[in-house]
Each structure stands twice: as C-alpha cells, then as structure tokens.
Amino acid sequence: MKNYPIWKSLTVLSLVLLGIIFAIPSIIYDENSENWFLKNKINLGLDLQGGSYLLLEVQLDVLYKEELENFADSVRLISRDNATKIEKIVIEENEVIVTFTDNNKIKEIRDSFFQMYRGVTLKINNNKLNIKLNDEYKKIIQDSAIKQSLEIVRKRIDESGTKEPLIQRSGKKRILLQLPGVKDPERIKDLLGKTAKLTFHIVDDENTSALQNNLTPFGKIIVSDIYDENIKYLLEKRSVVGGENLVDAKGSFDQTEGHAVSFRFDTEGAQKFGKVTTNNIGKRMAVLLDGVVITAPRINSAITGGSGIITGNFNAQEAADLAVLLRAGALPAPLEIVEERSVGAGLGADSIAAGQIAAIIGMVLVCVFMILIYGIFGALANISLIVNLFIIISLLGTIGATLTLPGIAGIVLTIGMAVDANVLIFERIKEESSKQKKIYQIVKNGFDRAMSTILDANITTLIAAVLLFAFGSGPIRGFSITLSLGVIASMFTALMLTNFLVYLYLSFANKKELNL
Amino acid sequence: MFGLNKIIPVEPNFNFLGLRRNFLIVSVIAILISIGLLSIKGLNLGIDFKGGTLIEVSTKNTSIGELREILSSSYSDVSLQEFGSENIILIRLQNKSNQESIETVNSVKSLIQDKVVEFRRSEFVGPTISSELLFRGFQAVSFALIAILIYIWLRFEWQFGFGAVVALTHDVLFTLGLLSILNIEFSLATIAAILTIAGYSINDTVVIFDRVRENLRKYKKLELVDLFNLSVNNTLSRTIMTSLTTLLALVSLFIFGGEVIRPFALTMIIGVIIGTYSSVFIAVPTLLIFKFRPQDEDD
Numbered sequence: 001m002k003n004y005p006i007w008k009s010l011t012v013l014s015l016v017l018l019g020i021i022f023a024i025p026s027i028i029y030d031e032n033s034e035n036w037f038l039k040n041k042i043n044l045g046l047d048l049q050g051g052s053y054l055l056l057e058v059q060l061d062v063l064y065k066e067e068l069e070n071f072a073d074s075v076r077l078i079s080r081d082n083a084t085k086i087e088k089i090v091i092e093e094n095e096v097i098v099t100f101t102d103n104n105k106i107k108e109i110r111d112s113f114f115q116m117y118r119g120v121t122l123k124i125n126n127n128k129l130n131i132k133l134n135d136e137y138k139k140i141i142q143d144s145a146i147k148q149s150l151e152i153v154r155k156r157i158d159e160s161g162t163k164e165p166l167i168q169r170s171g172k173k174r175i176l177l178q179l180p181g182v183k184d185p186e187r188i189k190d191l192l193g194k195t196a197k198l199t200f201h202i203v204d205d206e207n208t209s210a211l212q213n214n215l216t217p218f219g220k221i222i223v224s225d226i227y228d229e230n231i232k233y234l235l236e237k238r239s240v241v242g243g244e245n246l247v248d249a250k251g252s253f254d255q256t257e258g259h260a261v262s263f264r265f266d267t268e269g270a271q272k273f274g275k276v277t278t279n280n281i282g283k284r285m286a287v288l289l290d291g292v293v294i295t296a297p298r299i300n301s302a303i304t305g306g307s308g309i310i311t312g313n314f315n316a317q318e319a320a321d322l323a324v325l326l327r328a329g330a331l332p333a334p335l336e337i338v339e340e341r342s343v344g345a346g347l348g349a350d351s352i353a354a355g356q357i358a359a360i361i362g363m364v365l366v367c368v369f370m371i372l373i374y375g376i377f378g379a380l381a382n383i384s385l386i387v388n389l390f391i392i393i394s395l396l397g398t399i400g401a402t403l404t405l406p407g408i409a410g411i412v413l414t415i416g417m418a419v420d421a422n423v424l425i426f427e428r429i430k431e432e433s434s435k436q437k438k439i440y441q442i443v444k445n446g447f448d449r450a451m452s453t454i455l456d457a458n459i460t461t462l463i464a465a466v467l468l469f470a471f472g473s474g475p476i477r478g479f480s481i482t483l484s485l486g487v488i489a490s491m492f493t494a495l496m497l498t499n500f501l502v503y504l505y506l507s508f509a510n511k512k513e514l515n516l
Numbered sequence: 517m518f519g520l521n522k523i524i525p526v527e528p529n530f531n532f533l534g535l536r537r538n539f540l541i542v543s544v545i546a547i548l549i550s551i552g553l554l555s556i557k558g559l560n561l562g563i564d565f566k567g568g569t570l571i572e573v574s575t576k577n578t579s580i581g582e583l584r585e586i587l588s589s590s591y592s593d594v595s596l597q598e599f600g601s602e603n604i605i606l607i608r609l610q611n612k613s614n615q616e617s618i619e620t621v622n623s624v625k626s627l628i629q630d631k632v633v634e635f636r637r638s639e640f641v642g643p644t645i646s647s648e649l650l651f652r653g654f655q656a657v658s659f660a661l662i663a664i665l666i667y668i669w670l671r672f673e674w675q676f677g678f679g680a681v682v683a684l685t686h687d688v689l690f691t692l693g694l695l696s697i698l699n700i701e702f703s704l705a706t707i708a709a710i711l712t713i714a715g716y717s718i719n720d721t722v723v724i725f726d727r728v729r730e731n732l733r734k735y736k737k738l739e740l741v742d743l744f745n746l747s748v749n750n751t752l753s754r755t756i757m758t759s760l761t762t763l764l765a766l767v768s769l770f771i772f773g774g775e776v777i778r779p780f781a782l783t784m785i786i787g788v789i790i791g792t793y794s795s796v797f798i799a800v801p802t803l804l805i806f807k808f809r810p811q812d813e814d815d
Contacts, residue, residue: 358768413769415765417765423761424723461718
C-alpha cells in the first residue's frame with residue numbers, strides 16, 4: 001500500500017481483530033459457561049437481568065446508647081467496690097454524668113474505670129465524673145460493628161440460598177447488597193430486619209407487685225410477649241446464656257408443639273445452661289429474641305445435654321428462618337433499609353430488547369446519513385463505527401464491567417458522537433483539497449490538522465465522564481463507563497482505522513481526485 | 517457519490533456574529549425565565565432526590581381508575597400514572613420514614629395482588645439517601661464544570677475558558693428551565709444527561725475555538741468579528757453534521773429505547789440543540805469582550 005507503513009497496517013488490523021474476537025463472548029452470552037474465553041462477557045446490571053439492590057444502614061446510635069448504659073452499670077459496680085454512694089447518673093447524648101455524694105475516692109473510681117474502658121475521655125469536676133464517648137472511641141465501635149454486621153449479613157444471605165450476592169461496605173456505616181435474580185426481596189428483608197439477639201433469662205414470678213406497678217427493680221427487666229404486648233414478664237437482667245454459645249440450630253417438628261427450632265449449645269453454653277436449670281427447677285425460663293419473649297416454659301428438670309427446642313406459634317418457614325438467624329448469629333445493631341431497588345426479570349428483558357432496537361436503528365440511521373453526505377468516505381467511516389461498537393463491547397467484557405440501562409443509553413449516544421472524529425477529518429480533507437493538488441498530501445494534512453481538535457474535544461468529554469464515575473452512583477457509573485470507553489474507542493477508530501481504510505481505498509481505487 | 521454535502525456551501529459565509537445581539541437577548545430572556553421557573557415552580561424531582569416509593573406493575577383488565585380507588589382508600593398521597601402502555605402502571609408514594617416505607621411496599625403489594633400480572637419493579641429511596649444523592653449530583657456537575665474550565669485554560673487562553681464556561685452555564689440553566697416547564701422528571705439519569713450535555717457542548721465549543729486560535733495565527737490583520745465569523749463558518753458543516761448524527765441516535769433512543777430511558781433521551785435531545793446553539797451564538801461572541809490579538813498567542 002502506497003505511503004502507508006506495513007507495521008502500521010499490521011497494528012491497526014490486529015487491534016481490530018482483537019476487538020472483534022473479544023466481543024464474541026458478550027455477543028454469544030452463554031450465562032453459565034465455564035470456558036475461559038467465553039467467561040469474558042459483559043455482566044448485566046440488576047436493572048437488566050432482574051434482581052434487588054439494598055442499602056442498609058447500621059444503627060450505630062443504638063450501639064452508642066448501649067455503650068453509655070454499660071458505662072453507667074460499670075460505674076455503679078466500681079463505686080460500690082469503693083464504698084462511695086452515687087447521688088445520680090444522667091445519660092446524655094454522648095456522655096454519662098455521675099454525681100457522687102462526696103469526692104473522697106473519685107480519683108480511684110476514675111482510674112479503675114479507665115482500666116476497663118481505655119480511650120474514653122474522663123473529666124472530674126468536684127464530685128461529678130464526666131464520661132465522654134469521644135470520636136475515636138465511637139470509631140472503634142463503628143468499625144467493629146460494621147465488620148461484624150458484614151459477616152453476619154453474609155452468613156444470612158448465604159443461608160438463604162441467594163446465588164452470587166455482592167455484599168460490601170459502603171461509606172462509613174452502610175452495607176450495600178446486590179442480589180441478582182432475587183425478584184421479591186421481602187424474605188431477604190425479613191432475614192436482615194431482625195437483630196436476632198437470642199438470650200435465656202430466668203423469670204421472676206414471685207415479685208408480682210413490680211409488674212403491677214411497672215417499676216423495674218435493680219438487676220431486673222420487664223419485657224413483653226411477642227404475640228401479645230399486654231403480657232409482661234419480669235426477668236433477671238443477666239442472661240443465663242446467649243446466642244453466641246449456639247453451635248447449631250435448625251427447624252424441626254414437635255408432635256405436641258408443632259413447628260419448632262431445635263438448637264445445640266457449645267461446651268461452655270451447655271455447662272452454664274446445665275447449672276442454671278439444675279438450680280432453678282420449678283421456675284420458668286424465658287427465651288428472649290430481640291427484646292421480646294418468644295416462649296417461657298417451666299423448667300421441669302435439669303437440662304444438661306446442651307440441646308433443646310424453642311417453640312412458639314411458628315409455621316414451617318418461620319421456624320426455618322429463625323434457625324437461619326440463630327445459626328448466623330446476632331447483628332451487633334439493628335439494620336435499617338435506606339434504599340431499595342428491585343427489578344423483575346420481565347422489565348429487565350424488555351429493557352435489553354428496547355436498548356438493542358434503539359442501538360440498531362440509531363446505527364442504521366447514522367450509517368445511511370454518513371453515506372448520503374460523504375459517499376464512499378461515509379461508508380469507510382461506517383466500517384469504523386461498527387468496529388467501534390465491537391471494541392466497546394469487547395472492552396466491557398474483558399474488564400468485567402457491568403452493563404446497565406443507562407449504560408446502553410451511553411452506547412447509543414456514542415454511536416451518534418463517534419462519527420464526530422470522522423466528520424472532523426473529512427471536513428479538513430475537504431478544506432485541504434482546495435489548497436492542494438497531491439491527493440496523499442491532502443489526506444495526510446487532513447488527518448494531521450484534525451488530530452489536535454479531536455484530542456481537545458474528546459478529552460473534555462472524558463473529563464465529564466470520569467467525574468460522573470467518581471461522584472455518580474450505581475446506574476450512573478454504568479453510563480460513564482460506556483461513555484468513556486466509547487470516546488476512547490472512537491478516537492482509535494477514527495485516527496487509526498479510518499486513516500488506514502482511506503489509504504487502502506486510495507491505493508486500490510487509484511484515484512486522481514477526491515470526490516468528498 | 518451522492519454529494520448531498522453540496523447543500524452546505526463548501527465555504528459558507530454567514531454573518532453569525534452580526535446576529536449576536538439578537539441572540540444574546542433571546543438567551544438572556546431564556547435564562548431569566550429559566551431561573552424564575554426554577555425558583556418558583558422548581559423541578560419535578562423523582563424519588564431519587566425526593567425520597568419515596570415507586571412501584572411499577574403490569575395489570576390484567578384493570579383500569580388505572582380501579583387501582584386508584586383501591587389504593588387511595590388507604591393512602592392519601594398516592595399517585596398513579598400509565599407508563600408507556602395502558603396496562604403498565606406506575607404507583608408513587610411519599611413516605612416519611614424508612615421503616616414506614618418498607619411496610620408500605622408490602623401493604624400496597626397485598627392490596628392489589630389479585631389485579632396485577634407482574635410487579636415489574638419497586639424502588640424505595642429513604643430521606644437521608646435522597647438528599648445525599650442530590651448533593652453528590654450537584655458536586656459532580658460543579659466539579660465537571662471546574663475541571664473543564666481548567667483544561668480549556670491550560671490548552672487555550674483563559675479568555676477561551678471564560679467563554680466556554682459562560683456557554684456551559686447557559687446550557688445547563690436553559691436545559692433545567694426547559695425540564696421545569698415541560699415537567700420532565702429530574703432523576704439520577706438527568707444528572708448524567710446534564711453532564712453529558714456539558715461534555716457535548718464543550719466539545720462543540722472547543723472545535724470552534726480551535727479554529728479561532730488557528731485563524732488568529734493565520735490572519736493577523738483581520739478584524740476580530742470577521743475572524744470569528746470565518747472560524748464559525750469554517751467549522752459550520754462539522755457542527756451541523758455531528759449534531760445531526762447525535763440527534764439521530766438520540767431520537768432512536770427516545771422512540772425505541774423504552775419508557776424508563778425516555779426522559780433521559782429527551783433531556784439529551786434538548787441539551788444537544790441548546791449546546792450547538794450556544795457554541796455558535798454564546799461562546800464565540802463572549803470572546804469579543806476581550807481585546808486579545810495574535811501577539812497574546814504563545815507561538
């Protein structure tokens with residue numbers, strides 16, 4: 001080929017070939033293929049394949065409040081050890097203020113407290129002790145809560161049988177969940193909506209006046225029944241044993257009680273449980289889930305085997321789900337759903353079909369237009385445009401990007417904008433042909449002169465696309481990815497492929513004159 | 517071959533700059549109306565930015581009226597709308613708190629269960645998220661404008677950067693004004709559309725500026741107005757051609773791309789037209805404010 005180095009031809013052709021080859025996996029789109037090559041296909045976003053997106057927020061305030069209450073309890077114990085009386089304890093938003101009757105031993109109390117909770121800010125003001133939950137301490141609570149929550153959420157989702165879930169931390173206190181194929185996320189939401197904190201407490205049936213007057217004695221708690229809020233129980237605040245000692249739980253069926261959850265303790269749990277049941281025969285044992293009593297059976301004999309069943313008015317699904325929750329463990333704090341987007345498979349399929357039609361029709365319109373305006377050169381630009389599309393698809397496939405509905409819009413838009421570089425070049429060639437006679441010089445000048453304009457124009461678009469990616473969320477990112485790849489691919493196809501094709505055409509057609 | 521390009525003269529010589537005062541008045545009025553609309557009427561915020569619940573259902577032999585009757589007995593703030601076809605209905609609800617919304621979705625679903633063939637999608641955006649999304653959207657648009665300004669500044673002279681940003685701000689405000697008047701839903705996708713419009717408009721402007729810079733070097737004695745006119749005319753066929761191919765693709769997206777993408781496509785169509793207009797009639801005339809001459813250039 002005249003005036004065109006062979007190495008350049010080979011580079012262009014091999015890049016084009018690679019672009020086409022690596023588009024194949026996405027075009028065939030075999031969902032379950034394990035083939036190393038066919039696996040390099042585009043991932044469909046939840047809005048195209050159907051599925052659920054959930055954003056959960058860990059309710060850290062609950063944890064902070066809990067920790068402040070722990071502070072108060074600990075101060076009570078420490079001051080008792082130091083034979084100091086407490087006048088009052090006030091729990092505020094971020095601190096506990098303890099007022100003692102005298103300040104004789106306040107320094108000792110402060111120091112022992114600091115031994116237990118390193119990192120809190122302690123201030124003495126006469127006979128008052130301020131215990132402040134400072135930001136560093138909060139951050140420690142936050143990080144460990146998120147880490148724990150992530151783990152528990154993962155276990156629960158895995159247990160629910162969802163395929164290929166994506167579970168990750170998002171920002172400071174949120175967890176992002178993508179559940180492809182889950183059409184109705186209600187069950188998942190139920191599974192995540194419970195903290196599933198399980199504890200066993202001895203019921204105090206003797207102190208009836210406390211319940212009647214709704215006054216909670218020190219060391220006790222009053223809680224309601226899960227099925228009837230008006231039924232109250234007075235329980236020992238200290239739990240006998242908790243869910244963290246469970247090693248197994250599963251749904252089971254009991255002849256007399258119906259659906260139930262059977263569970264097994266680890267050695268430590270079994271020992272504790274055995275001891276308490278031995279000492280409290282005749283009393284009732286309440287099973288508390290997230291602060292409400294599920295059941296409170298009487299202890300008829302010591303239970304030393306370390307296993308038992310929890311009954312309640314469960315149906316089979318409820319019993320199975322409770323077992324899942326117990327196996328996965330308790331969340332450190334409740335999770336709140338702050339964003340949810342679910343798309344059914346039907347809408348996803350419709351969107352793909354509509355996107356394909358829009359892309360094909362847009363493509364045909366642009367191609368026809370280019371031929372009408374630029375004739376044979378338009379046809380060359382069209383070849384570049386088609387290759388451009390292949391390259392976008394293959395790049396999306398190989399980098400494992402996710403294609404969303406806005407992403408499809410980005411591709412269609414790229415089809416319209418990609419010819420811009422070609423148009424710039426052709427217009428330059430047209431201009432040059434009025435100044436020059438030598439055909440190859442005209443073409444060369446056209447490409448050279450258009451180059452800097454093409455770069456400037458495309459880099460500005462790229463800036464917008466990159467910022468969209470940086471600050472955008474979810475579907476918008478999908479759009480910015482296809483737009484960026486489209487811009488990059490269109491620069492390559494215009495400056496290299498169209499260039500190659502024009503030279504190829506000129507040397508074969510043996511033209512003396514450009515009819516642009 | 518067909519040679520349709522001959523319709524546009526090879527060397528057009530329109531006096532664009534001569535019309536600049538008329539178009540400036542048009543644009544100033546349009547911008548003032550846009551600002552007025554934005555502050556009085558505001559934008560039709562979708563749930564991304566307002567928060568709330570949205571459920572899309574396909575029904576069988578049930579009119580939108582029937583569904584409305586069922587739902588409005590339980591919810592005062594429910595709105596229903598046909599979405600693309602008669603049997604696809606969009607249900608929107610405003611919710612106060614996160615917890616309430618989760619329950620709302622469930623109860624709405626159970627109320628209309630037997631009238632519905634498929635729950636096509638359901639979306640819920642909590643109040644904290646929606647305000648965050650709005651903030652991040654504004655952040656993205658402002659950073660993009662600043663980054664583009666810096667790029668143009670580095671590549672050209674600062675006067676060009678100024679001209680480009682005036683044109684861009686014009687485009688964004690004008691587009692927002694039209695979105696408000698046409699009551700097109702403002703969603704996350706709209707933010708993407710606006711940023712893309714910014715990218716497109718700047719692309720257009722840069723091509724013309726590129727030519728202005730080149731001509732400033734070439735014709736050192738030419739009056740600035742004539743030089744700018746020449747530059748716009750030099751690039752005119754490209755400007756028209758690229759706008760047309762982009763519009764062809766966007767119209768195809770608007771007609772065939774499905775209901776969900778339609779507001780995005782429409783916003784883009786509006787933006788591309790405004791962006792093309794502003795490159796010629798706003799960006800270039802803005803350069804006339806400055807008395808720069810070729811000696812300012814760096815070569």
